[in-house]
């Protein structure tokens with residue numbers, strides 16, 4: 442991957458993603474400017490995957506899972522991930 446801009450389906454919506462797409466951190470109350478590149482993605486797959494919700498977050502609201510195949514996760518998802526059996 443490494444596309445500047447592309448569309449993804451997320452929760453029944455079509456959104457534009459990619460590192461060329463300016464966005465705001467999706468954490469409520471945070472207005473940090475980010476882009477919709479994979480560096481800001483929760484999970485590893487645009488649109489969401491098994492562990493990630495597919496949201497885009499700033500560096501303060503994305504946490505390293507430190508596990509292969511999981512990637513960085515937002516606060517909500519990392520909490521769920523750590524709680525799994």
Ligand SMILES: [Zn+2]
Pocket residue numbers: 483484493494495496514515516517518519
């Ligand atoms: Zn998430």
Ligand SMILES: [Zn+2]
Pocket residue numbers: 466467468471472473498499500501502
């Ligand atoms: Zn943020």
